Amino acid sequence: MKHSFYTKSKKEQNQILIKIGIGTFVIVLTLILVLVFLELYSLSFLILVISLSMVAPFFDVPFLKRSGKLIYYSPLFITEKPKGGILKIHGGTLFDYYFVIEKSMNGKQRTNFIIQQYLEGLLALMETYKVDSTIKLVGTSYILNTRTAEKMGFKIVKTDLFQKFILAYNYFNILISNSIAKDKLSFPNINETKTFEAEFSDLLAHKEYIEKLNHKLAYKMSNKGKSHA
Template sequence: MNHKFYNKSKKDQNRFQIVLALISLVVVSLLIVVVVYVEFYLIGVLIIAIFLSIIAPFFDMPSLKKSGKMQYYSPLFIAEKPKNGLITIHGGTLFDYYFGIDRNMSGKQRTNFIIYQYLIGLLSLIEKHQNHPSMKIRGTSYIINKRTAQKIGFQVIETNVFQKMILSYNYFNILISNSLAKNRLAFPNINNTKSFEAEISQLLKRKDYINKLIESLKNKHI
C-alpha cells in the first residue's frame, strides 16, 4: 500500500505525531486563554471541539490500524474488522487525504483518483473475502452516487440517525477533506450522503464491471 505516512520509518511517524500534538496543545491553550478572557465559553468549547475533531484522525487512524481494528485495502479505502457477518467500510479520512493526494493534481484528477482508490480497495476486499459470499458490506459516502453504487452491486439503504450525528459532528473535518478533494473550498452537502449495502456474492458478480471502471480511471488522475 502506497500510503506516504505508513511508508515513513517508525521514528519519522512518531516525530510527525509529536510535533502535531505539541502544535495542537499550543493552539488549544491559546484558545482557552482567549475564551476565558472574552468569556464566550459556549462558543469557545464549540471551537475547541471542532479543532480536536479535525486533528483526531491523525492519531486515531494509525492507532486503529496498529491494533487491527481498521485495515487499509488502498490508501483511501478502509474497512473495520468483520463483526457478526458484516464489514463496515469507510473512505479515507482527512489524515489519508493529507498524505494520499498529490497537491499537483487538478480538482478533477483528485476526484478521479479518490474514486479509483475506492474501487481498488473494494476489489481487494471482495477478493479477500470471496470464500464468504454471504458476508455483508456496508458503507456511507457523499462521493459515490446512487447510480454508480447500484452498478457495482450495492443497494441504497437508509442512513441511520447515529451515522448522521457522526457526520454532523465531523462536518468541518469533512469540509476540509472535500476541499482537498476538489482543490478548492467545497462545502459538502450532508443531505446527499447515502448508505449502501451488499453481500460479497453480489459484488463478485460485478467484478468485471469494477475492473473496467478501474481501467477507465487508471490514467485520468495522472
C-alpha cells in the same frame, strides 16, 4: 500509489504525530484563552470540539491500523474487522487525504483518484473474501454517486439517526476532507451523504464493471501529466 505516512519509519511517524499534537494543543489553547478572556465561553467549547474532531483521525487511524482493527486495502479504502457478518468499509479519512493526495492534482483529478483508489481497495477486498460470499458490506460516502454505486452492486439505504449525529459532529472534519477532494472550499451537505450496503455475492456479480471502471480511472491518472509535457 503508496501512503506516505506508512512508508516512514515508526520513529518518523511518531515524530510527525508529536508535532501535530503539540501544534494543535498550542493553537487551540491560545484560541480558548483568548475566547475565555473575551468571555465567549460557548465559542471556546465549540473550538475545542471542532479541533478534536479534526485532529482525531491523525491519531486514531494509525493506532487502529497498528492494532489490527483497521485494515487498508488501498491507501484510500479501509475496512473494520467483520462483526456478525457485517463488514464496515470506509473511504479515506482526513488523515489519509493529507498524506496520500498529491498537491499538484486539480479537483477533477483528485475526485477520480479517490474513486479509483476506492475501487482498487474494493477489488483487493473481494480477492480476500471471495471464498466467503455471506459477508455484507456497509458504508457511507459523499464522493461516490448513487448511479455508480448501484452499478457496482450496492443498494442505497436510509442513513440512521446515530450515523447522522456522527456526521454532524464531524462536519468540519468532512468539510476539510471535501475541500481537499475538490481542491477548493466545498461545504458538504450532510443530508446528501449516502449510506450503502451490498451482499458480497452482489459485488462479485458486478466485478467486471468494477474492474473496467478501475482500469479506466487508473489510465486517466497515469496520463494526467502527459498533456502538460
